[in-house]
Amino acid sequence: xxxGEPLEFDGPVIEWRGPAPYYFVAIPEEESGxxxxxxxxxEYWGQVPVEARIEGVxxxxxxxxxxxxxxxxxxxxxxxASGVEPDDLVTVTLWVGRAxxx
Numbered sequence: 001x002x003x004g005e006p007l008e009f010d011g012p013v014i015e016w017r018g019p020a021p022y023y024f025v026a027i028p029e030e031e032s033g034x035x036x037x038x039x040x041x042x043e044y045w046g047q048v049p050v051e052a053r054i055e056g057v058x059x060x061x062x063x064x065x066x067x068x069x070x071x072x073x074x075x076x077x078x079x080x081a082s083g084v085e086p087d088d089l090v091t092v093t094l095w096v097g098r099a100x101x102x
Contacts, residue, residue, distance in 0.1 A: 007031055007094045013074060015086040023079055024064070024071040025054075025092055032069035038096045053093040055082035060098065 011025040027035065039048040047062040052072060059078050063070040072092060074084070084090055 004095075007034060007096075008091065009094075010089055010091050013079070013084050013086050013088050013090060014071075023074040023076070023086065025074060025090060026066075027063070027070040027072055027092075027094075029069050035063065035070060035094075035096055042097055048096060049098055051095040051098065054078060054090050055084060057082040 009028055009031050011028065014024045014026060016022045016024065035048060042048060044062075046065040048070065049060070049062050050072070051058065051060055053059075054074065057078050059075060061073050061075070063072055072094070079085070082090075
């Protein structure tokens, strides 16, 4: 995987109930390994900047490292615009880096 090449995977929307609910899509182990290689030099504090698309909605965020893999945060505005709810299975298209890189 290089920085201009998108990565596509499916995963459920996970709700983490803290003081405020947060939503994530867990990135599968194999794809997380590809991201780690492609993100060399882009990481900051373990987070990786990405551009992502869920159900036709594009957004920028940073992946969180978790147990040797990554979590993709899904902002409420993205969830509302795409119509996804917790436990929905979504297809994610992801580019490592910021939009200027694609």
